[in-house]
Amino acid sequence: MPTAVKTELDARLSGFREVQRLAYECAEAVAAQLKPGVTEREAARMQREWLRERGVRDWFHLPFAWFGDRTAFVNFRIPLQFFPTNRRLEAGMPFILDMAPVYKGFTADIGYSGCLGLNPVHNRLLADLEVHRELILREVREQRPLREIYEDVDRLMVRQGYANRHRAYPFGVIAHKVDQVKERRWSPNVFGFGTQSLKGLASDALHGHRDGWSPLWSPYKFSDHPPRPGLWAVEPHLGFRGTGAKFEEILVVTDSKDPEQSAFWLDDDLPHVRRWAEEKAA
Amino acid sequence: MEGARERWVRTGGIELCVAELGDPEQPTVVLVHGYPDSKEVWSEVAVRLAERFHVVLYDVRGHGRSTAPAPLRGGFTLEKLTDDFLAVVDAVSPDRPVHLVGHDWGSVQAWEFVTVKRTEGRIASFTSMSGPSLDHFGHWIKSRMTRPTPRRVGQLLGQGAKSWYVYMLHTPVLPELAWRGPLGKRWPRILERVEKVPSGDYPTSSLPQDAAHGAWLYRDNIRARLRRPRADAYAHVPVQLITPTGDAFLSERLYDDLELWAPQLVRRTLPAKHWVPRTRPDRLAAWITEFITANEDGVPAKDAAATGPYADRFGGQLVLITGAASGIGRATAFAFAEAGARIVAVDRDAEGAARTADMSRLIGAPEAWAETVDVSDEQAMEKLAEKVAAEYGIVDVLVNNAGIGLSGSFFDTTTEDWKKVLDVNLWGVIHGCRIFGKQMTERGQGGHIVNTASAAAYQPSKALPAYSTTKAAVLMLSECLRAELAGQGIGVSAICPGFVNTNITSTARFAGVDETEEKRRQKKSARLYGLRNYPPEKVATAILRAVVKNQAVVPVTPEARGAHLMSRFTPRTLRAIARLEPPL
Numbered sequence: 001m002p003t004a005v006k007t008e009l010d011a012r013l014s015g016f017r018e019v020q021r022l023a024y025e026c027a028e029a030v031a032a033q034l035k036p037g038v039t040e041r042e043a044a045r046m047q048r049e050w051l052r053e054r055g056v057r058d059w060f061h062l063p064f065a066w067f068g069d070r071t072a073f074v075n076f077r078i079p080l081q082f083f084p085t086n087r088r089l090e091a092g093m094p095f096i097l098d099m100a101p102v103y104k105g106f107t108a109d110i111g112y113s114g115c116l117g118l119n120p121v122h123n124r125l126l127a128d129l130e131v132h133r134e135l136i137l138r139e140v141r142e143q144r145p146l147r148e149i150y151e152d153v154d155r156l157m158v159r160q161g162y163a164n165r166h167r168a169y170p171f172g173v174i175a176h177k178v179d180q181v182k183e184r185r186w187s188p189n190v191f192g193f194g195t196q197s198l199k200g201l202a203s204d205a206l207h208g209h210r211d212g213w214s215p216l217w218s219p220y221k222f223s224d225h226p227p228r229p230g231l232w233a234v235e236p237h238l239g240f241r242g243t244g245a246k247f248e249e250i251l252v253v254t255d256s257k258d259p260e261q262s263a264f265w266l267d268d269d270l271p272h273v274r275r276w277a278e279e280k281a282a
Numbered sequence: 283m284e285g286a287r288e289r290w291v292r293t294g295g296i297e298l299c300v301a302e303l304g305d306p307e308q309p310t311v312v313l314v315h316g317y318p319d320s321k322e323v324w325s326e327v328a329v330r331l332a333e334r335f336h337v338v339l340y341d342v343r344g345h346g347r348s349t350a351p352a353p354l355r356g357g358f359t360l361e362k363l364t365d366d367f368l369a370v371v372d373a374v375s376p377d378r379p380v381h382l383v384g385h386d387w388g389s390v391q392a393w394e395f396v397t398v399k400r401t402e403g404r405i406a407s408f409t410s411m412s413g414p415s416l417d418h419f420g421h422w423i424k425s426r427m428t429r430p431t432p433r434r435v436g437q438l439l440g441q442g443a444k445s446w447y448v449y450m451l452h453t454p455v456l457p458e459l460a461w462r463g464p465l466g467k468r469w470p471r472i473l474e475r476v477e478k479v480p481s482g483d484y485p486t487s488s489l490p491q492d493a494a495h496g497a498w499l500y501r502d503n504i505r506a507r508l509r510r511p512r513a514d515a516y517a518h519v520p521v522q523l524i525t526p527t528g529d530a531f532l533s534e535r536l537y538d539d540l541e542l543w544a545p546q547l548v549r550r551t552l553p554a555k556h557w558v559p560r561t562r563p564d565r566l567a568a569w570i571t572e573f574i575t576a577n578e579d580g581v582p583a584k585d586a587a588a589t590g591p592y593a594d595r596f597g598g599q600l601v602l603i604t605g606a607a608s609g610i611g612r613a614t615a616f617a618f619a620e621a622g623a624r625i626v627a628v629d630r631d632a633e634g635a636a637r638t639a640d641m642s643r644l645i646g647a648p649e650a651w652a653e654t655v656d657v658s659d660e661q662a663m664e665k666l667a668e669k670v671a672a673e674y675g676i677v678d679v680l681v682n683n684a685g686i687g688l689s690g691s692f693f694d695t696t697t698e699d700w701k702k703v704l705d706v707n708l709w710g711v712i713h714g715c716r717i718f719g720k721q722m723t724e725r726g727q728g729g730h731i732v733n734t735a736s737a738a739a740y741q742p743s744k745a746l747p748a749y750s751t752t753k754a755a756v757l758m759l760s761e762c763l764r765a766e767l768a769g770q771g772i773g774v775s776a777i778c779p780g781f782v783n784t785n786i787t788s789t790a791r792f793a794g795v796d797e798t799e800e801k802r803r804q805k806k807s808a809r810l811y812g813l814r815n816y817p818p819e820k821v822a823t824a825i826l827r828a829v830v831k832n833q834a835v836v837p838v839t840p841e842a843r844g845a846h847l848m849s850r851f852t853p854r855t856l857r858a859i860a861r862l863e864p865p866l
Contacts, residue, residue: 121644158785159634161612161641163817241616241645241819 015106027112040065040084058187060100060197071244073168107178109233111248125245140263146223165239175234177215293369299347300340304332310375316386318493320346330567344495358498360394379406389413397515407577411524420511458494466490520546522573549594588622588646597622605684607634609784617822619647657710682714683734687790694794707752728771737780737842740849742860773832780842
């Protein structure tokens with residue numbers, strides 16, 4: 001790779017890395033403040049305010065918060081059910097904070113799973129997510145069609161005894177592309193999604209449609225193509241009888257011939273990765 | 283009673299016959315018998331409890347070998363019975379509170395013991411079966427009389443009808459004559475026939491005398507207490523309530539408001555008739571042991587954490603599931619685990635079975651084990667049954683779920699194919715029913731067998747001749763077995779799920795096509811089943827419900843239910859559908 005291109009790439013990546021770290025910091029800060037009785041709406045507002053105070057003005061999507069069996073999307077039928085409700089947090093309940101801020105023109109999309117107190121089921125789910133992170137990276141590097149990787153993730157979840165909950169997301173996606181977003185004075189939201197980011201996704205979809213690829217990584221035919229270079233926000237989501245857990249972070253895919261360089265996680269210093277490392281050390 | 287140490291306790295001019303078993307150093311359990319019984323009613327339960335506890339039984343005054351008060355009238359009031367209990371407890375466990383277990387009138391008395399002031403600190407826990415507190419009963423009647431809704435009036439009339447014997451016992455002299463005459467002679471046979479109480483050393487020869495004296499239990503207490511129930515009858519100890527669902531004398535509804543009176547209440551239900559100490563000693567001993575252990579250590583019982591539906595019914599029971607590494611089997615294991623059952627997960631796939639057992643423990647199963655066995659291998663199944671019986675106990679619920687798929691026209695299906703699918707789908711079930719069912723009948727304490735058939739059992743199809751044949755056989759086997767085992771309290775259910783999203787499609791064999799075509803069809807059918815997306819969890823729920831309600835044939839998905847109806851009313855339409863080519 002020519003040096004100029006590499007530096008340019010590095011600069012862009014560090015922009016994304018910065019906002020992803022900011023988002024995870026926000027998640028950890030908000031998670032630390034959660035206590036019994038807090039509602040999902042309050043948790044979502046806490047995330048919004050925390051990020052606003054630090055200069056976030058636009059969103060890929062506004063922060064979500066899910067508590068209890070809503071982390072496993074139990075009985076979710078329509079997309080409106082994703083939005084925060086007045087469900088209150090209780091001791092032992094799992095929760096997921098999910099946010100996608102845009103900062104200095106860079107987008108992040110993260111998911112943070114936690115639990116108020118002890119919950120062995122939740123611990124197990126979080127631990128079992130590690131193999132999914134490894135599997136996804138390995139198969140992306142092998143340039144397998146996205147649909148196939150999706151199916152492999154699905155099979156792994158079934159083998160582990162879980163239900164695939166990202167199937168409940170719009171289009172059943174496990175990942176979607178993220179990109180830089182132009183900063184505008186006025187950036188309205190539609191149903192919780194930033195219009196600027198949606199514009200980017202829509203234009204990707206349009207171009208992709210012509211070239212035979214899609215910015216959405218789904219179980220459907222339109223995802224039957226090898227991984228496209230770019231940044232993918234990957235979010236495998238496990239569900240097990242009323243308990244759900246996920247992580248979401250950015251996977252960088254390039255057109256490099258070197259497998260190591262062709263795909264890598266944007267950042268390896270994230271709460272869930274640190275957690276796995278600590279568990280291994282212990 | 284064999285091995286029992288007997289002693290006599292004197293109280294208020296009465297000599298009570300007290301028997302003790304087990305190590306006196308261990309926590310003391312006092313078992314109180316009902317009407318018309320003597321302490322012998324507990325003999326089966328007592329020997330089981332004696333392995334862990336210091337077990338104490340006594341004949342209530344006027345019963346068995348204890349002496350009767352004179353005169354009888356006024357000699358059986360709850361106050362006097364409480365005096366007796368305290369005298370026994372002071373004699374057998376002077377410095378430690380005892381755990382109390384009561385059946386029938388034993389439980390009625392014991393409710394008095396645990397709700398009056400003077401016994402505070404002398405009782406550690408109370409397990410009640412088939413005997414309500416007369417005070418609670420009085421309030422129950424009052425609340426239904428003062429605010430009658432159709433349902434509440436129904437409950438009142440229902441219990442009123444079940445209490446016929448109470449009115450009879452209030453007539454003077456006649457009951458005594460009956461008991462000392464023909465009724466006393468016939469009673470053992472009546473118990474054997476109606477209640478399925480196994481014959482043996484019970485009832486004892488003192489029965490006519492006991493029953494005649496015991497009539498005063500009713501006459502001295504019932505009217506007084508029901509008319510003016512105590513307002514402060516709150517239990518001061520943790521209570522475990524065991525309700526036999528087939529009790530001819532007490533309705534389950536009696537205990538609806540019990541949480542108000544007993545703050546620390548654990549509910550259990552048992553599909554059995556009134557005399558559970560005789561017919562279900564293993565189950566009772568297990569629940570009593572668990573409850574006492576929990577209250578002895580001060581930590582709540584582990585499976586009290588089980589929150590799933592039917593936790594009262596399956597808590598602590600042993601459930602064996604074949605084909606438990608995936609799909610319906612795994613979901614069923616999880617559903618039982620959530621209800622607090624102990625799980626044996628059996629599958630050819632060792633890793634999958636281990637995973638099922640592992641996750642089961644996380645969600646409420648007090649214990650779970652994985653076993654690697656091919657259900658079509660008779661010897662392996664025999665070995666498994668021996669091991670399970672020796673190490674974990676006799677299976678309470680058996681789920682014969684393992685099965686494989688086979689598609690392809692009759693003439694494409696080779697003899698080998700036929701053999702294989704028959705071996706797993708039919709012989710697997712036969713082995714399971716025969717080997718584990720035999721253990722169940724030999725124990726003679728009830729149980730349940732669930733066989734996973736399929737909607738294909740009654741829906742013919744030109745695409746699945748071999749598979750449908752095996753499943754139809756499983757369905758018929760289940761129905762025949764159900765008839766055979768009905769008399770022994772063992773239920774048999776056949777489950778017919780329909781199109782459920784499991785991996786049976788991706789492992790199914792497609793006869794008559796080459797390997798790539800087979801792969802393609804597996805993928806296609808898996809995709810179709812995925813689109814249908816009926817979750818195995820719902821089948822698991824149906825299985826638990828089938829066991830609780832003892833249902834015979836349970837079609838699960840709407841299409842399975844539809845086909846079941848059509849097979850009865852419009853079989854010709856089903857035959858027409860059978861000719862269609864499946865979209866593969």
